[in-house]
Amino acid sequence: MxxxxxxxxxxxxxxxxxxxxxxxxxxxxxxxxxxxxxxxxxxxxxxxxxxxxxxxxxxxYTMFSVTPRGQNIIRVCESPPCHLMGAQSIIEILEDELGVGVGETTPDGRFTLELTSCIGVCGVAPAMMINEEVYGNLTPDRILKILNKHR
Ligand code: FES
Incomplete structure (x- = not known):
């Protein structure tokens, strides 16, 4: 194929x-x-x-994978500016919501959760990417809305 x-x-x-x-x-x-x-x-x-x-x-390179991943790749920035602005709690919310840990893929194959270094939007930390799209100023509410958009 x-x-x-x-x-x-x-x-x-x-x-x-x-x-x-x-x-x-x-x-x-x-x-x-x-x-x-x-x-x-x-x-x-x-x-x-x-x-x-x-x-x-x-x-x-973390952007490549030799093992199968989900349809949507979520990458949470873990560099210091995002870390200081609460990246860890963002990761925890995503883990809870998706039911998987970092490096894992949801059983339905929809999402893979990964970490990344700075994605260049430190001014709106904490930040993450889903596929090519960047999201900043993350809050628990905002994360749920963003996830729902991709479900
Ligand atoms: S440190 Fe997270 S976007 Fe730069």
Whole structure:
């Protein structure tokens, strides 16, 4: 099912300096928020990059995952400004609400809860991202509203 998509990604990025990471982002989107080994292997081969290098990138950056994740990835910022503004209680509310811990996916496959370092909106700490969208000034009420939007 993703074979056709991989061919297109390879065509776009083959020979492009620094193309591996954006190609992996596209592959991850194509495969439903993670990089199955078989797909990553095919991408690496197509881009003529050693598989070990691609796998190393996939496991080094937190934005990539080599294990299945939910449809929506929630990333709570845990850097000091957000931490000082109560990121820990945000994490606890999300854990309670979703019934999973950090690094886990809800049984219905809808959400994966993760932590991240600064996402660049320290002025509105505490903050989190759901997929590509950034949310700041988080309060318990606001978190529930945001979650409901994604349910
Ligand atoms: S420290 Fe959280 S957004 Fe910068």
């Amino acid at each position: 993703w074979e056709e998509g991989i061919r297109e990604i390879v065509e776009r990025y083959r020979g492009l300096h620094g193309g591996l990471i954006p190609a992996m982002h596209e592959l991850q989107r194509l495969c439903g928020n993670y990089l199955p080994e078989e797909a990553l292997r095919e991408l690496a081969e197509g881009l003529q990059v050693p598989f070990n290098q691609a796998y190393g990138v996939a496991t080094f």
